[in-house]
Amino acid sequence: MTDVARERLLAEVEEHGLAAMAFSEEGSLTYDRVLKHFSFRYVVVSDAEDGVEMASAIAEDRAETELRERGYGHGGLRSTATDMDTMKINYKGRRAPGAA
Template sequence: MATQHTYRVIVRGKWDGLTPRSRTELLATMDDNDLAQLRFTPEGTLAYDRALHSFSYRFVIVSDAADGEEMAAALAEDKAEQALRAAGLGYRELRSTVTDMDSMKINRKSR
């Protein structure tokens, strides 16, 4: 059995071709998507700015360590694309930042 690693992935992008209705709906739910609500979850947490210029999704991805960070990024981007398409929201320029939580080094303060 392959070793599983937990990855935290931030998928960033820009809104593209939002309709007036989409803009109104996003602004109406903006308080539900502020930084205080931002968490890494398997289904993803969406945050965006009031100008509706850019957004980010935060995901927890569990996958085989052998597949590496590239696979975690691809899986998270796929999830973000599916969620955005399902909501009828246009986007462009997706890019990801991945942190492998299982290989992360924790620096402890010395006394």
């Protein structure tokens, strides 16, 4: 990473901490002052039959492109994906419909 890129990241570190973690289609970059680890979070909308592997590949491509365009060096990227259609939502304190 260039010194200019490092200075830019450190100047904006307060805007990219853990409190800034969010999922969006544009992507959300979070990191700390050490500049060793980072997280890019994306919402990827795709066909269910494409599976989470395709969503992961799309997100990794977006992250690599964004990092390259910003001039931020990085090693190999790893990703995880969750199919939101299969997630169980646990509404604490709410009763299920028809429950007494």
